[in-house]
Amino acid sequence: MATIEDVARRAGVSQSTVSYALSGKRPISAATRARIEKAIAELGYRAHAGARALASARTDVIGLMAPLRTGVDVNVIMQFVAGVVTGAGRAGYDVLMLTQDEGSVARVTSSSMVDALVVMDVEDDDARLPALQALRQPSVLIGLPADPHGLSCVDLDFTQAGASAVRHLLAAGHRTLALIGSPRAVVERHTSYAERMTRGFVGACEAGGATHLVLPTDASAAGAVASVDTLLAQLPDVTGVVVHNEVALPHVISRFRERGRDVPGEVSVVAVCPENVATSLPVPVTSIDIPAEGIGQIAVDMLTGLMRDPSMAEVRLVSPRLTERGSVRNLG
Amino acid sequence: MATIEDVARRAGVSQSTVSYALSGKRPISAATRARIEKAIAELGYRAHAGARALASARTDVIGLMAPLRTGVDVNVIMQFVAGVVTGAGRAGYDVLMLTQDEGSVARVTSSSMVDALVVMDVEDDDARLPALQALRQPSVLIGLPADPHGLSCVDLDFTQAGASAVRHLLAAGHRTLALIGSPRAVVERHTSYAERMTRGFVGACEAGGATHLVLPTDASAAGAVASVDTLLAQLPDVTGVVVHNEVALPHVISRFRERGRDVPGEVSVVAVCPENVATSLPVPVTSIDIPAEGIGQIAVDMLTGLMRDPSMAEVRLVSPRLTERGSVRNLG
DNA sequence: TTGAAAGCGCTAACAC
């Protein structure tokens, strides 16, 4: 591999001139720059990442801690990852995937493998927060813990999403509502988005005087069936359902039909899921989009902002947008 | 951050002794080793990754090129990624996620950001192969191109999987079969696994004298419905169906039922998908498992082998294993 | 507008 010295020699300039030509940190005459670029092209030169990291104390790599376990809305997670990776690419960064295990954050940060971190799957009272805040490198959470500890966060405003779904159903005349939510395991770890979704749902139901029920639901056909059956047993006159569980969604709808409740004839459904999920079902479903890819990109933007000015920590909640697709029936 | 020099000073030894204690590349007396470990612990020392990469010409990072676009069996892809990441972790490597775009492989390899590459979503006649083979760093493909160019490959033996599914149906007395396969776009790019699946399916049908039809199928409910309808129009007396399309699978089964063909009463189904997909449907489905996570780990093992001895290139095809779960009816 | 040279922190000869 060619080194910067090879380039310098070939272009008849000094190493530092090549370096500055590359970084643009000082003016280079057009003629010199041309010779350097020619040499670089001829040699196929690329700066050695390790050497650059050593000398400059930056790696241009972002660490991404994503829940890689399967089963739970893989689709959404994948979209977040895609958003982070493409956003990072556009900003000139690469992405190092980290497993969920304890040590990996400490390892990659203290060995200077990454300049910054994006952390997904945040819990309401996440144990990692103090450690993250103590880091030399800035981090952005995808999710919103109860106390952000001065860390930057970005997420869909799930509280508003839950409330907005309910208000949409209330406006259509529904008064007996249910939330078919995240798997029990997710709820029990107090995962931030599940918590907020529930809060928004319950709050709006209470404000609107609606009877309501919250059902944690396994991300499987069986889970969907169980929840629908429980729901019909406990709240037989339910007419409006909010589904925040991408995997269960199609099975929830089928199960309602099997139980003789047509959607949207007898039961209206509002889903909270990525748009492609809502539109690719047999019957298009009215939904609040989880703009996962966009949020991933925002996370990277926030990170580059923080690297410029570490004091810029902020919380950004993307407002939910509900799209009516006909799975809600107006009882008015 | 503490440096190796800080550790050396604190332990009263030389830098190289610390380095050797860390790498185990030469014997260190127990007493010295103890003092070094104490110093490391007290200082919270971690080697600077860039400095190490510069001096040793290795990064302990593996690049992973995964198709991050959504829609196409995200679940499977996620499991591959999880397998690669956990396998890499166990082998002492981190994983750098690369986007599908042209330049990224050249960028990370020629700047020495990675020691090796795992490449997913391989096409039958993949344009990237010559470039991969010319690299300084070894690579492993997940998938099997027509001509591996001397590169290492690992995948489920989809040819066998297709054949095995057909033979299972033939053995149960079915004589009119269909393959509900990957999306047309995937097929048209000649994605390796789709190609091989079709080959295995068709080959075994012909060998067994079965009437057969292959239907590329969109990864959506609509796609599933369209394929089932086409199938029933073109091959009304079909009794055995192989489904190699995780997303379509549940909708295929529902659609058969809507069309008055019970599964497995009138139509028998063998799926090719990850086990968790086959078992979490309303009716458990007889399937050939895609052991994605395991294959991801094997890919990493092969990579570490290649880094030890670059001449060890090989093709590994994992034999399919069919699990009967009751969605195939014996017509005997 | 350019060059010389001092590190950045680590590894791996080489020497004892």
Place this chain on the structure above:
DNA sequence: GTGTTAGCGCTTTCAA
């Protein structure tokens, strides 16, 4: 069993 030291390839003062 341990120490000395010459790089690895780049960035960035300092000097001109």
